[in-house]
Amino acid sequence: MHSTAVLKTSLLMVGLSIMPTCRMCTQNYPVNQFVKGNGPRYLVCARCAVEHDMMAPGETPLLYSDEVARARLSLFSRRYRPWVLMILGWTLFLSMGRSIPPWSTLFLIVLIILTLTTPVRHFMTRTKFNSELSRLSP
Numbered sequence: 001m002h003s004t005a006v007l008k009t010s011l012l013m014v015g016l017s018i019m020p021t022c023r024m025c026t027q028n029y030p031v032n033q034f035v036k037g038n039g040p041r042y043l044v045c046a047r048c049a050v051e052h053d054m055m056a057p058g059e060t061p062l063l064y065s066d067e068v069a070r071a072r073l074s075l076f077s078r079r080y081r082p083w084v085l086m087i088l089g090w091t092l093f094l095s096m097g098r099s100i101p102p103w104s105t106l107f108l109i110v111l112i113i114l115t116l117t118t119p120v121r122h123f124m125t126r127t128k129f130n131s132e133l134s135r136l137s138p
């Protein structure tokens, strides 16, 4: 029961893409890359914990290989690219206005379609994303 609660929390954290800063190397990592604990282990990433010999006996470090790290990055960028495009598109449209007919109108239509489909697509592909993410998690 307890482990289910922990799993749900970490998935939620990944979904919100909270990236805390490590106290030792001041790098940002996903929540699941941090060692669990208080005191000296509070907000310390797995990498620093290994370097400073803070890993508890039997605890496996959650370090990603370069290949897995690249695959994860591409998975995340594929998932959030439509949102970035949408924000960029609206910024461009709002700064440019309707100055170039008919292209402005066409651009607006594309933007509206993107705005309507992106959230739907995001939630429809959530299960697939989570399963790919767990496949890429050690």
Ligand SMILES: [Zn+2]
Pocket: 022, 023, 024, 025, 026, 027, 044, 045, 046, 047, 048, 049
């Ligand atoms: Zn660190």
